[in-house]
Amino acid sequence: MSNHHDVGGAPSSEPIDRSEHPLLPWEVRVDALMWTLTDATRPGGPQMTVDELRYGIESLPEADYRGLGYFEKWLLSMIAVMSRKGAVDRAALDERVAAVTRSYHAEHAREHAGDGDRAHEHPA
Amino acid sequence: MNPRFAPGQAVVVAARESAGHVRTPRYVRGKRGVVERVCGVFRNPEELAAGNRDATRQPLYRVRFAQRELWPAYAGPTGDTVDVELYEHWLEDGR
Numbered sequence: 001m002s003n004h005h006d007v008g009g010a011p012s013s014e015p016i017d018r019s020e021h022p023l024l025p026w027e028v029r030v031d032a033l034m035w036t037l038t039d040a041t042r043p044g045g046p047q048m049t050v051d052e053l054r055y056g057i058e059s060l061p062e063a064d065y066r067g068l069g070y071f072e073k074w075l076l077s078m079i080a081v082m083s084r085k086g087a088v089d090r091a092a093l094d095e096r097v098a099a100v101t102r103s104y105h106a107e108h109a110r111e112h113a114g115d116g117d118r119a120h121e122h123p124a
Numbered sequence: 125m126n127p128r129f130a131p132g133q134a135v136v137v138a139a140r141e142s143a144g145h146v147r148t149p150r151y152v153r154g155k156r157g158v159v160e161r162v163c164g165v166f167r168n169p170e171e172l173a174a175g176n177r178d179a180t181r182q183p184l185y186r187v188r189f190a191q192r193e194l195w196p197a198y199a200g201p202t203g204d205t206v207d208v209e210l211y212e213h214w215l216e217d218g219r
Contacts, residue, residue, distance in 0.1 A: 009151040009195065051172035055145035085175075 004062040027071040034074060037082070052081045127162045127183040127212065134158055134218030135187060137210065145173030148214045151194055156218050157187040160207055168211065183212040 023031075037047040056077025057065070064076065082088040129135055139154035147169050163184040171179035191204040198204070 003150065006150050008149040045177065049172045051145060051169040052175060054169075055173035058145060 004065055005058040030071045030075050030078075034078065037078065047087065048078070048081050048085070053077050056080045125165050125181055125183060127165075127185070129159045129162075129183075129185060129212070129215060129217075131159050131161050135185075135215045136218040137187070138214050138216060144170060146170055146214075148210055149208070152187075152189060152208050152210070155189055155193050157189040157193070157208075158218075160186040160188040163209060166211075168213075185210055185212065185215065187215070 034050075034053065038050055038053075040046050053074065054077075057073045059080070060068070060073060060076060065073070068076070079088060079090075079093065083090045083093075134156060135158070136156050137148065137152045137154060142148070163186055165181050165183050167179040168182045169179075186207050187210050188205050188207050190202075191198040191200060191206060192202065194206060
């Protein structure tokens, strides 16, 4: 296994960003989903462990590991683990993501059309 | 499961390579430290990470390392230390 996640002691010229980031609604949902999946009081035991989550994150390609945000990595790991266990239908998920992406772009295009109209009414 | 090491005892972290998920960062492997406390006995995260629901149990220790032991070029005060929590199967007797 690659060791790109084991960065302790690796030199870096990048300053550490110590600022607090307010959580976005989808990040709170990812967190809630993880709590649900790891719930030890669930009949039959937890669906996955935090150790599987960590291993899934460490198994991400190096570019993803370095480039994605904290909860993005959580989500990709959860999808990988739960797909492997057969609890997530990967094809159905991909289909749903494509549908949401299409509707987002359609909505975004309409908003831009609206921006154009307002710009005419209120010239800067 | 009785812990093999006690607080104050010198230990050496195994210098071996690893596959899969482990909680032992490379920067402490092969380094000497002292047991600061026994944290308890927990299921082995390496087995849990592989999806093993019947993971074996391992004592977990908080091990204290001198910064100079980990980073020979460390420029801070000599007494500076780092505590790392490590499972027993990664530790050897350091006496």
